[in-house]
Amino acid sequence: MNSASIVAGIALMVGLAAIGGITYILLVPPSSAAPAGPPNVEFEINGGEFDSFFGFGSPGKKVDSPGPEMRVKQGEIVKIAFSNVGQIPHSFRVVKEKKWDAPAVFGAAIGDATRPISPSQSGTTTFKADKGGSYFYICTVPGHVERGMFGSLVVAP
Ligand SMILES: [Cu+2]
Incomplete structure:
Protein backbone atom coordinates (compact mmCIF):
# COMPACT_ATOMS: atom_id res chain seq x y z
CA MET A 1 0.00 0.00 0.00
CA SER A 31 -33.91 15.23 25.37
CA SER A 32 -36.37 17.67 26.88
CA ALA A 33 -36.14 18.15 30.60
CA ALA A 34 -38.56 15.70 32.17
CA PRO A 35 -40.26 17.20 35.22
CA ALA A 36 -39.45 15.50 38.49
CA GLY A 37 -42.25 13.68 40.24
CA PRO A 38 -45.74 12.52 39.28
CA PRO A 39 -48.26 14.97 37.78
CA ASN A 40 -50.40 17.08 40.15
CA VAL A 41 -53.12 17.49 37.56
CA GLU A 42 -54.14 15.59 34.43
CA PHE A 43 -56.32 16.55 31.49
CA GLU A 44 -57.73 14.54 28.64
CA ILE A 45 -58.55 16.51 25.53
CA ASN A 46 -59.86 15.49 22.12
CA GLY A 47 -59.21 17.27 18.85
CA GLY A 48 -61.19 17.03 15.64
CA GLU A 49 -63.55 18.63 13.16
CA PHE A 50 -67.16 19.77 13.49
CA ASP A 51 -69.31 21.27 10.75
CA SER A 52 -66.70 23.19 8.73
CA PHE A 53 -64.61 24.07 11.80
CA PHE A 54 -61.91 22.43 13.91
CA GLY A 55 -61.81 22.35 17.69
CA PHE A 56 -61.07 20.66 20.98
CA GLY A 57 -63.37 18.98 23.46
CA SER A 58 -63.41 17.05 26.72
CA PRO A 59 -63.93 13.27 26.50
CA GLY A 60 -67.60 12.43 25.96
CA LYS A 61 -68.36 15.87 24.58
CA LYS A 62 -68.32 17.26 21.07
CA VAL A 63 -65.29 19.21 19.96
CA ASP A 64 -66.02 22.92 19.91
CA SER A 65 -64.32 26.27 19.49
CA PRO A 66 -62.88 27.51 21.67
CA GLY A 67 -62.03 24.28 23.46
CA PRO A 68 -62.58 23.88 27.21
CA GLU A 69 -60.51 26.14 29.45
CA MET A 70 -57.75 24.44 31.43
CA ARG A 71 -56.75 25.95 34.76
CA VAL A 72 -53.71 24.95 36.79
CA LYS A 73 -51.63 26.49 39.55
CA GLN A 74 -48.12 27.76 38.99
CA GLY A 75 -45.56 25.09 39.86
CA GLU A 76 -47.89 22.19 39.20
CA ILE A 77 -46.75 19.29 37.07
CA VAL A 78 -49.39 18.90 34.38
CA LYS A 79 -50.04 15.84 32.24
CA ILE A 80 -52.15 16.22 29.12
CA ALA A 81 -53.39 13.34 27.00
CA PHE A 82 -54.48 14.37 23.51
CA SER A 83 -56.57 12.13 21.27
CA ASN A 84 -57.34 12.84 17.64
CA VAL A 85 -61.02 11.98 17.24
CA GLY A 86 -61.20 13.61 13.80
CA GLN A 87 -60.68 12.49 10.24
CA ILE A 88 -57.46 14.39 9.50
CA PRO A 89 -54.15 14.90 11.37
CA HIS A 90 -54.06 17.30 14.33
CA SER A 91 -51.66 18.22 17.13
CA PHE A 92 -51.47 19.90 20.52
CA ARG A 93 -49.16 22.65 21.74
CA VAL A 94 -49.21 25.21 24.56
CA VAL A 95 -48.26 28.66 23.24
CA LYS A 96 -48.27 32.29 24.30
CA GLU A 97 -49.36 33.56 20.89
CA LYS A 98 -52.30 31.99 19.05
CA LYS A 99 -50.27 31.28 15.91
CA TRP A 100 -49.66 27.89 14.31
CA ASP A 101 -45.86 28.32 14.36
CA ALA A 102 -45.56 29.85 17.86
CA PRO A 103 -42.94 28.10 20.00
CA ALA A 104 -44.11 25.65 22.64
CA VAL A 105 -44.34 27.05 26.16
CA PHE A 106 -43.15 24.74 29.00
CA GLY A 107 -42.09 22.28 26.27
CA ALA A 108 -45.75 21.21 26.14
CA ALA A 109 -46.32 19.66 22.71
CA ILE A 110 -47.90 16.53 21.27
CA GLY A 111 -47.07 16.11 17.61
CA ASP A 112 -46.26 19.08 15.40
CA ALA A 113 -47.00 20.50 11.96
CA THR A 114 -44.72 18.05 10.16
CA ARG A 115 -45.44 15.04 12.40
CA PRO A 116 -49.01 15.51 13.64
CA ILE A 117 -51.12 12.92 15.45
CA SER A 118 -53.03 10.78 12.94
CA PRO A 119 -56.79 10.15 13.24
CA SER A 120 -57.59 7.69 16.06
CA GLN A 121 -54.10 8.14 17.54
CA SER A 122 -53.14 9.83 20.79
CA GLY A 123 -50.16 11.11 22.73
CA THR A 124 -49.23 12.72 26.03
CA THR A 125 -47.05 15.53 27.33
CA THR A 126 -46.00 16.18 30.92
CA PHE A 127 -44.61 19.54 31.91
CA LYS A 128 -44.12 21.88 34.85
CA ALA A 129 -46.24 25.03 34.58
CA ASP A 130 -43.55 27.13 36.23
CA LYS A 131 -44.65 30.57 35.04
CA GLY A 132 -48.04 32.09 35.77
CA GLY A 133 -50.07 33.71 33.01
CA SER A 134 -52.62 33.22 30.27
CA TYR A 135 -51.73 30.85 27.48
CA PHE A 136 -53.41 29.10 24.60
CA TYR A 137 -53.35 25.52 23.50
CA ILE A 138 -53.59 25.09 19.76
CA CYS A 139 -53.29 22.68 16.87
CA THR A 140 -50.10 23.48 14.96
CA VAL A 141 -51.24 22.13 11.60
CA PRO A 142 -51.27 25.26 9.37
CA GLY A 143 -54.75 26.73 8.97
CA HIS A 144 -56.33 24.91 11.90
CA VAL A 145 -56.06 27.74 14.45
CA GLU A 146 -57.88 30.00 12.00
CA ARG A 147 -60.67 27.42 11.78
CA GLY A 148 -61.12 27.40 15.53
CA MET A 149 -58.64 24.87 16.86
CA PHE A 150 -57.59 26.53 20.12
CA GLY A 151 -58.47 26.90 23.77
CA SER A 152 -57.05 28.68 26.78
CA LEU A 153 -54.77 27.49 29.54
CA VAL A 154 -54.54 29.64 32.65
CA VAL A 155 -51.62 29.19 35.05
CA ALA A 156 -52.66 30.91 38.27
CA PRO A 157 -49.69 32.41 40.17
CU1 LIG B 1 -55.71 20.45 13.70
Whole structure:
Protein backbone atom coordinates (compact mmCIF):
# COMPACT_ATOMS: atom_id res chain seq x y z
CA MET A 1 0.00 0.00 0.00
CA ASN A 2 1.54 3.31 -1.00
CA SER A 3 1.23 6.48 1.03
CA ALA A 4 -1.35 7.98 -1.36
CA SER A 5 -3.76 5.09 -0.76
CA ILE A 6 -3.17 5.29 3.02
CA VAL A 7 -4.06 9.00 2.94
CA ALA A 8 -7.13 8.20 0.81
CA GLY A 9 -8.13 5.48 3.30
CA ILE A 10 -7.78 7.81 6.27
CA ALA A 11 -9.75 10.51 4.45
CA LEU A 12 -12.50 8.00 3.73
CA MET A 13 -12.67 6.90 7.39
CA VAL A 14 -12.76 10.50 8.61
CA GLY A 15 -15.51 11.23 6.10
CA LEU A 16 -17.58 8.23 7.22
CA ALA A 17 -17.14 9.18 10.87
CA ALA A 18 -18.35 12.73 10.10
CA ILE A 19 -21.38 11.40 8.22
CA GLY A 20 -22.10 9.06 11.12
CA GLY A 21 -21.90 11.92 13.59
CA ILE A 22 -24.21 14.13 11.55
CA THR A 23 -26.68 11.25 11.10
CA TYR A 24 -26.63 10.66 14.86
CA ILE A 25 -27.34 14.33 15.53
CA LEU A 26 -30.20 14.35 12.99
CA LEU A 27 -31.83 11.13 14.19
CA VAL A 28 -31.53 11.47 17.96
CA PRO A 29 -33.84 14.23 19.21
CA PRO A 30 -32.61 16.45 22.02
CA SER A 31 -33.91 15.23 25.37
CA SER A 32 -36.37 17.67 26.88
CA ALA A 33 -36.14 18.15 30.60
CA ALA A 34 -38.56 15.70 32.17
CA PRO A 35 -40.26 17.20 35.22
CA ALA A 36 -39.45 15.50 38.49
CA GLY A 37 -42.25 13.68 40.24
CA PRO A 38 -45.74 12.52 39.28
CA PRO A 39 -48.26 14.97 37.78
CA ASN A 40 -50.40 17.08 40.15
CA VAL A 41 -53.12 17.49 37.56
CA GLU A 42 -54.14 15.59 34.43
CA PHE A 43 -56.32 16.55 31.49
CA GLU A 44 -57.73 14.54 28.64
CA ILE A 45 -58.55 16.51 25.53
CA ASN A 46 -59.86 15.49 22.12
CA GLY A 47 -59.21 17.27 18.85
CA GLY A 48 -61.19 17.03 15.64
CA GLU A 49 -63.55 18.63 13.16
CA PHE A 50 -67.16 19.77 13.49
CA ASP A 51 -69.31 21.27 10.75
CA SER A 52 -66.70 23.19 8.73
CA PHE A 53 -64.61 24.07 11.80
CA PHE A 54 -61.91 22.43 13.91
CA GLY A 55 -61.81 22.35 17.69
CA PHE A 56 -61.07 20.66 20.98
CA GLY A 57 -63.37 18.98 23.46
CA SER A 58 -63.41 17.05 26.72
CA PRO A 59 -63.93 13.27 26.50
CA GLY A 60 -67.60 12.43 25.96
CA LYS A 61 -68.36 15.87 24.58
CA LYS A 62 -68.32 17.26 21.07
CA VAL A 63 -65.29 19.21 19.96
CA ASP A 64 -66.02 22.92 19.91
CA SER A 65 -64.32 26.27 19.49
CA PRO A 66 -62.88 27.51 21.67
CA GLY A 67 -62.03 24.28 23.46
CA PRO A 68 -62.58 23.88 27.21
CA GLU A 69 -60.51 26.14 29.45
CA MET A 70 -57.75 24.44 31.43
CA ARG A 71 -56.75 25.95 34.76
CA VAL A 72 -53.71 24.95 36.79
CA LYS A 73 -51.63 26.49 39.55
CA GLN A 74 -48.12 27.76 38.99
CA GLY A 75 -45.56 25.09 39.86
CA GLU A 76 -47.89 22.19 39.20
CA ILE A 77 -46.75 19.29 37.07
CA VAL A 78 -49.39 18.90 34.38
CA LYS A 79 -50.04 15.84 32.24
CA ILE A 80 -52.15 16.22 29.12
CA ALA A 81 -53.39 13.34 27.00
CA PHE A 82 -54.48 14.37 23.51
CA SER A 83 -56.57 12.13 21.27
CA ASN A 84 -57.34 12.84 17.64
CA VAL A 85 -61.02 11.98 17.24
CA GLY A 86 -61.20 13.61 13.80
CA GLN A 87 -60.68 12.49 10.24
CA ILE A 88 -57.46 14.39 9.50
CA PRO A 89 -54.15 14.90 11.37
CA HIS A 90 -54.06 17.30 14.33
CA SER A 91 -51.66 18.22 17.13
CA PHE A 92 -51.47 19.90 20.52
CA ARG A 93 -49.16 22.65 21.74
CA VAL A 94 -49.21 25.21 24.56
CA VAL A 95 -48.26 28.66 23.24
CA LYS A 96 -48.27 32.29 24.30
CA GLU A 97 -49.36 33.56 20.89
CA LYS A 98 -52.30 31.99 19.05
CA LYS A 99 -50.27 31.28 15.91
CA TRP A 100 -49.66 27.89 14.31
CA ASP A 101 -45.86 28.32 14.36
CA ALA A 102 -45.56 29.85 17.86
CA PRO A 103 -42.94 28.10 20.00
CA ALA A 104 -44.11 25.65 22.64
CA VAL A 105 -44.34 27.05 26.16
CA PHE A 106 -43.15 24.74 29.00
CA GLY A 107 -42.09 22.28 26.27
CA ALA A 108 -45.75 21.21 26.14
CA ALA A 109 -46.32 19.66 22.71
CA ILE A 110 -47.90 16.53 21.27
CA GLY A 111 -47.07 16.11 17.61
CA ASP A 112 -46.26 19.08 15.40
CA ALA A 113 -47.00 20.50 11.96
CA THR A 114 -44.72 18.05 10.16
CA ARG A 115 -45.44 15.04 12.40
CA PRO A 116 -49.01 15.51 13.64
CA ILE A 117 -51.12 12.92 15.45
CA SER A 118 -53.03 10.78 12.94
CA PRO A 119 -56.79 10.15 13.24
CA SER A 120 -57.59 7.69 16.06
CA GLN A 121 -54.10 8.14 17.54
CA SER A 122 -53.14 9.83 20.79
CA GLY A 123 -50.16 11.11 22.73
CA THR A 124 -49.23 12.72 26.03
CA THR A 125 -47.05 15.53 27.33
CA THR A 126 -46.00 16.18 30.92
CA PHE A 127 -44.61 19.54 31.91
CA LYS A 128 -44.12 21.88 34.85
CA ALA A 129 -46.24 25.03 34.58
CA ASP A 130 -43.55 27.13 36.23
CA LYS A 131 -44.65 30.57 35.04
CA GLY A 132 -48.04 32.09 35.77
CA GLY A 133 -50.07 33.71 33.01
CA SER A 134 -52.62 33.22 30.27
CA TYR A 135 -51.73 30.85 27.48
CA PHE A 136 -53.41 29.10 24.60
CA TYR A 137 -53.35 25.52 23.50
CA ILE A 138 -53.59 25.09 19.76
CA CYS A 139 -53.29 22.68 16.87
CA THR A 140 -50.10 23.48 14.96
CA VAL A 141 -51.24 22.13 11.60
CA PRO A 142 -51.27 25.26 9.37
CA GLY A 143 -54.75 26.73 8.97
CA HIS A 144 -56.33 24.91 11.90
CA VAL A 145 -56.06 27.74 14.45
CA GLU A 146 -57.88 30.00 12.00
CA ARG A 147 -60.67 27.42 11.78
CA GLY A 148 -61.12 27.40 15.53
CA MET A 149 -58.64 24.87 16.86
CA PHE A 150 -57.59 26.53 20.12
CA GLY A 151 -58.47 26.90 23.77
CA SER A 152 -57.05 28.68 26.78
CA LEU A 153 -54.77 27.49 29.54
CA VAL A 154 -54.54 29.64 32.65
CA VAL A 155 -51.62 29.19 35.05
CA ALA A 156 -52.66 30.91 38.27
CA PRO A 157 -49.69 32.41 40.17
CU1 LIG B 1 -55.71 20.45 13.70
